[in-house]
Amino acid sequence: MNSGGFWYMGGYARYVWPCIGFACLVLAWNLWSARRFLLAARLRALRALAMAKSEAR
Amino acid sequence: MWTWFYKLASPPYVYGVAAALMPWFLGLALLTIGYGLIAGLGFAPPDYQQGDAFRIIYVHVPSAWMSEFVYTTMAGAGAIALIWRIKMGHAVAAASAPIGASLTLLALVTGSMWGKPMWGTYWAWDPRLTSELILLFLYVGVMSLRSAFEDLSRGDRAAALLSVVGAVNVPIIHYSVVWWNSLHQAATVAKLGKPSIAGSMLWPLLSMFLGFMLFYGAVLCLRLQGEVLNRERQSAWVREAIKS
Numbered sequence: 001m002n003s004g005g006f007w008y009m010g011g012y013a014r015y016v017w018p019c020i021g022f023a024c025l026v027l028a029w030n031l032w033s034a035r036r037f038l039l040a041a042r043l044r045a046l047r048a049l050a051m052a053k054s055e056a057r
Numbered sequence: 058m059w060t061w062f063y064k065l066a067s068p069p070y071v072y073g074v075a076a077a078l079m080p081w082f083l084g085l086a087l088l089t090i091g092y093g094l095i096a097g098l099g100f101a102p103p104d105y106q107q108g109d110a111f112r113i114i115y116v117h118v119p120s121a122w123m124s125e126f127v128y129t130t131m132a133g134a135g136a137i138a139l140i141w142r143i144k145m146g147h148a149v150a151a152a153s154a155p156i157g158a159s160l161t162l163l164a165l166v167t168g169s170m171w172g173k174p175m176w177g178t179y180w181a182w183d184p185r186l187t188s189e190l191i192l193l194f195l196y197v198g199v200m201s202l203r204s205a206f207e208d209l210s211r212g213d214r215a216a217a218l219l220s221v222v223g224a225v226n227v228p229i230i231h232y233s234v235v236w237w238n239s240l241h242q243a244a245t246v247a248k249l250g251k252p253s254i255a256g257s258m259l260w261p262l263l264s265m266f267l268g269f270m271l272f273y274g275a276v277l278c279l280r281l282q283g284e285v286l287n288r289e290r291q292s293a294w295v296r297e298a299i300k301s
Contacts, residue, residue: 006099010109015174019167020098023116026163027090027272030156031083034279041283045290045299052296 066143069294072285075278082275090268097261104258113171115262119269121164124192125227127157127273131199132224135217147213148288150220151203152280156273158196165189176240184233185241188226195223209288 009016064070097115104111131153138146168186169179180186199216206212234241254262289295 009112010103012108012110012112012174015110015170016098016112019113019116019170020094022166023120023163026120026159030159030272030276031279033155034276034283038279038283038286041286041290042299045286045295048290049296049299052291 066141066145068145068148068285068289068292069298071145071148072282072298075281075285079275079278079282082271082278086268086271086275088268089264089271093261093265093268097258097265101258101261102255107175110171110174111258113167115265117164117167117171118262119265120160120167121189122266123269123273124157124161124164124189125230126270127153127160128192128196128220129224129227131157132220132227135220139214139217139221144288145285147210147217148281148284149277150199150217151213152277152284154196154200154203154216156276156280158193158200160269160273161189161193161196165193172240181240183240184237185230185239188230188233191226192230195220195226199223 007013007017093115098112101112103109131150134146134149134153136146137143138150165186168189172181173179199220202219203212203216206215233239286295286299
């Protein structure tokens with residue numbers, strides 16, 4: 001398949017490329033949100049640790 | 058023999074294993090998805106009936122398979138947590154739900170985009186499409202139910218119960234094309250005997266499926282670490298893990 005044909009997708013480009021784009025978006029969102037979720041959990045655990053320390057004093 | 062199973066009930070063990078496996082899963086997922094996309098979009102021949110529109114299957118089919126697989130994992134983990142009272146089962150179920158929901162949405166959207174040029178419509182109340190939409194509602198219901206309770210353990214139990222009951226929808230999705238007259242095509246790859254798809258089209262598809270599976274593993278590992286930290290943040294081992 002040449003470069004022009006690759007992007008043209010036999011006339012179905014407006015269906016194929018948005019699907020690939022949306023798939024990449026969903027995968028990227030999954031990674032981003034999972035990472036954010038983990039960072040937020042770490043932050044909460046750190047806060048709990050700091051509170052426990054201040055209560056111990 | 059069952060030592061490994063009992064170890065899975067231990068939050069520090071699960072946290073450590075998830076942290077160690079995540080980079081491997083992610084690296085392999087990116088490799089296999091990269092190969093699948095390049096081979097599927099650039100090198101597989103066009104379908105003799107659908108032309109290049111068939112290439113949508115390289116994201117549609119893996120996401121549809123994974124939507125069922127993740128739900129089965131979530132329901133299985135919920136059942137284990139309910140029966141054996143293993144807290145990590147609830148953590149796995151909670152971590153799986155948003156991943157499964159997003160993959161179900163992806164399957165529905167890409168299926169709809171494929172339906173327009175092939176069926177002439179974005180949506181039809183076909184058994185396969187309708188049961189997949191019900192799956193999305195089940196995911197959303199499970200996540201909403203878990204967060205509706207102030208007491209996390211009650212939310213976990215209610216969500217696990219709903220996910221176990223909702224598991225009846227998974228075989229309905231799978232066999233809907235066999236049990237009812239459906240616009241959706243019947244099984245092509247997972248057919249008993251020889252798959253009715255050429256090897257040059259099949260290998261990129263299998264690579265995408267493996268990639269999506271590994272990707273689920275990677276994201277599950279990340280979310281699972283977060284779930285474990287949220288549930289165990291008062292424990293001494295979490296304090297040690299956070300300090301280091």
